[in-house]
Amino acid sequence: MEYHRPVLLQESVEALAIKPKGIYIDVTFGGGGHSAVIASKLTTGRLYGFDQDTDAEKQAEKLEGSTFTFVKSNFRYLKKYLRLYGVKQVDGILADLGVSSHQFNTSERGFSTRFDGPLDMRMDKDGQKTAKDILNTYAEEDLHKLFGIYGEVKNAKTLARTVVLKRASQELETIGQFKEAIASCLPKGKENKYLAQVFQALRLEVNDEMKALEEMLVQSAEVLKPGGRLVVISYHSLEDRLVKNFIRTGKFFGDVEKDFFGNEKKPLEAVNRKPITPSAVELQENNRSRSAKLRVAEKL
Structure with a gap:
């Protein structure tokens, strides 16, 4: 390949x-x-x-x-x-x-919505911040801003709220867990586009x-x-x-x-x-x- x-x-x-x-x-x-x-x-x-x-x-x-x-x-x-x-x-x-x-197709890099893998998304593997850190530690209002501005996600507020509620009971570690956690926010028939926007927002933030x-x-x-x-x-x-x-x-x-x-x-x-x-x-x-x-x- x-x-x-x-x-x-x-x-x-x-x-x-x-x-x-x-x-x-x-x-x-x-x-x-x-x-x-x-x-x-x-x-x-x-x-x-x-x-x-x-x-x-x-x-x-x-x-x-x-x-x-x-x-x-x-x-x-x-x-x-x-x-x-x-x-x-x-x-x-x-x-x-x-x-x-290559980055998209390497599941352990965490860039793609198609594979299960760690919530990583670092372009520089020595970088400090990962997508997992963002999803588990950012305040709800910061997640709301992040999804709204960087992902141009329509229901950014609901999405941020959902993430905060889900992580309270279990830390989000993998792409699979994250997708499951936010399944209720995905618009019917446009799931892939929506996930791509959410992943874009996280990637932009991880790598500044x-x-x-x-x-x-x-x-x-x-x-x-x-x-x-x-x-x-x-x-x-x-x-x-x-x-x-x-x-x-x-x-x-x-x-x-x-x-x-x-x-x-x-x-x-x-x-x-x-x-x-x-x-x-x-x-x-x-x-x-x-x-x-x-x-x-x-x-x-």
Whole structure:
């Protein structure tokens, strides 16, 4: 079974407009699908692949060579590690914000609703917080907020209440237990979609994904050379909104700031007005790509 099939592969690599001597960053190495293609286009250039997952680190061994360096770190530490390697500016940055198929298909990682396994969901196996910790220790109002904001779950309040009542009699340890505990909250006929939203909320919280994404985007704008490209593939509206706002205004909320002369103060300019989405062929071959949106921006 393949580790992970990269989404929007041709489109994202094309969007980077790769220069053979340029410096590129794949901040979400995963199975290395995007990285392999980027590296193949470099001559004296360099590619740095970031990932906090030990499994991704093993995949990276296949690529180690004169043009590639693997960095075992969360992409929120982008600038710190580039400084460590003596890199001040880069020509392009790619971020594919999805969970890899490998992570989904490994039951003990706890990412998928399809398997029973521990309530884990850590992208970094050395991370402190797991989904089990959240479900068993968070206050009801915090769970309510979490499911409502990160999961966009309709009955978030009822769901939070149910979790708190169930855990009072038995600690929630496995995916099976959790699904059973919240069975009464699942809307008829839409169980899978609902569970996917709940699991998304937990995963985002476990890995502090939204905050990490904000930090990475801000740093990307700082390290890109003028004319350098930022290419981001997102899979849900929360991420896409952050990326879109940042490209449009240089901020995550509110309107773009202007200087004394009325010129917009923002680091990036959108290259494509509308996000690029997978082709009919790709959708047929890889249904995981169905919610993918690709946005491209250039450093001003």
